[in-house]
Amino acid sequence: MRRAKAGDVLAFERLYEDNVRQVYALCYRMAGRDRAEELTQDVFVRAWQKLGSFRGDSALATWLHPLTVNLFYSDLRARRRHTDRIMATDDLTPHEPALPPVAKDIGLDLDRALEGLPPGARQVFVLHDTYGYKHHEIAQMTGIAVGTSKAQLHRARRLLREGLSR
Amino acid sequence: MTCAECRLQLDDIIDGEYAASEPQAEQLAALEAHLRGCAACRAVEAQLRELIARAAALPPRMSPPRDLWPDIAQRVRRAPAQVQTHRPWTRFSGLAAAAGVVLALSGVFALRGAEQRRVLDTTSTTGISMRTALSPVGVLLPEREYERATAALMEAVEARREMLSPETHQVVTRNLRVIDDALAELRSALDSDPGNDELASLFSSTQRRKVAVLQRVVRLSL
Numbered sequence: 552m553r554r555a556k557a558g559d560v561l562a563f564e565r566l567y568e569d570n571v572r573q574v575y576a577l578c579y580r581m582a583g584r585d586r587a588e589e590l591t592q593d594v595f596v597r598a599w600q601k602l603g604s605f606r607g608d609s610a611l612a613t614w615l616h617p618l619t620v621n622l623f624y625s626d627l628r629a630r631r632r633h634t635d636r637i638m639a640t641d642d643l644t645p646h647e648p649a650l651p652p653v654a655k656d657i658g659l660d661l662d663r664a665l666e667g668l669p670p671g672a673r674q675v676f677v678l679h680d681t682y683g684y685k686h687h688e689i690a691q692m693t694g695i696a697v698g699t700s701k702a703q704l705h706r707a708r709r710l711l712r713e714g715l716s717r
Numbered sequence: 718m719t720c721a722e723c724r725l726q727l728d729d730i731i732d733g734e735y736a737a738s739e740p741q742a743e744q745l746a747a748l749e750a751h752l753r754g755c756a757a758c759r760a761v762e763a764q765l766r767e768l769i770a771r772a773a774a775l776p777p778r779m780s781p782p783r784d785l786w787p788d789i790a791q792r793v794r795r796a797p798a799q800v801q802t803h804r805p806w807t808r809f810s811g812l813a814a815a816a817g818v819v820l821a822l823s824g825v826f827a828l829r830g831a832e833q834r835r836v837l838d839t840t841s842t843t844g845i846s847m848r849t850a851l852s853p854v855g856v857l858l859p860e861r862e863y864e865r866a867t868a869a870l871m872e873a874v875e876a877r878r879e880m881l882s883p884e885t886h887q888v889v890t891r892n893l894r895v896i897d898d899a900l901a902e903l904r905s906a907l908d909s910d911p912g913n914d915e916l917a918s919l920f921s922s923t924q925r926r927k928v929a930v931l932q933r934v935v936r937l938s939l
Contacts, residue, residue: 560793567786572778579779588781592789599793600901621908628911661771662779679732680772686734705728712764 552611556602563602566611567595573612574619580677581623583666590626594619620678620692628694664714668707675700676707718751723758731765795868870931889934896927 554562574594579587598615605614665673674693678684686700726748752759903920910916
């Protein structure tokens with residue numbers, strides 16, 4: 552860590568190897584398959600730039616987690632400013648996707664089912680049910696109201712539950 | 718309580734959102750009573766609990782489909798690591814730091830400019846076109862263009878390091894770090910407040926100052 556903080560790229564590569572799979576999993580679930588690789592790269596470039604602020608009070612993975620979530624939302628807001636067609640995070644659109652049936656014994660299938668959820672609902676579900684964030688924390692990170700966060704979670708769970716029960 | 722009302726409140730019950738809330742105790746009792754008498758809602762509750770358990774058990778790690786490191790390595794080599802200061806960001810810190818750099822470097826340039834200027838080929842030893850590196854800075858620099866521009870200039874500075882005196886190189890390095898710190902502070906402030914036009918403008922002008930400083934250093938070493 553000390554060498555990476557001093558600008559040693561090889562030392563940083565080791566940190567990347569230790570943490571890339573966790574970061575990629577979060578990016579995949581938040582941003583979806585298409586954007587996950589690019590977001591993962593952006594996270595590590597930002598981590599490299601901000602490594603000087605990492606004090607070592609926690610594991611690097613713990614430090615990378617909010618950095619990833621904040622980068623994701625910051626990128627989402629920037630994209631939304633430039634493209635009106637991007638769906639708002641708290642936009643409860645009337646369209647309800649038909650999710651594929653979810654196999655009961657394979658985690659990967661739940662990941663696949665997550666991809667079929669509306670983005671706002673998926674992000675809240677992942678943050679709340681997979682990573683354990685509370686509604687008020689999600690509201691703070693995403694800029695949506697606590698009530699909207701709850702509504703998105705309810706919607707995601709209902710859609711997934713219907714997928715599970717088929 | 719209807720089934721629809723019950724299912725709306727199941728999320729809060731399962732998440733423990735209001736179990737301890739005294740005013741809602743009556744509501745909770747009504748919901749529990751409904752669940753005791755309604756097999757369909759009990760089934761929904763069971764499905765919900767199963768779903769939540771599965772979500773929490775999702776694997777925390779996933780391997781990307783390809784090695785992402787080569788692209789990251791390229792980008793981090795162009796974006797030197799920055800030592801983050803912990804003082805709170807202030808409105809004028811970015812400009813003040815950048816202005817300080819320009820002042821500090823002005824003295825160095827005044828002392829050493831004339832005797833070190835030489836005529837070299839217009840293409841650097843690293844293959845970077847000086848025409849590109851020394852071209853005028855645009856009004857706005859998109860992130861990747863900025864990274865490319867500064868990386869090319871940094872490479873040119875390093876390639877000509879021996880043409881700068883150790884003192885000059887030290888001052889340049891120290892002051893570039895000040896600019897990088899200012900950029901890191903501004904970047905962090907922008908992350909928290911991405912819609913702030915004033916911050917975006919400060920960030921952009923500080924980036925331009927960094928490129929301008931690097932351009933001057935490269936010119937100085939020609």
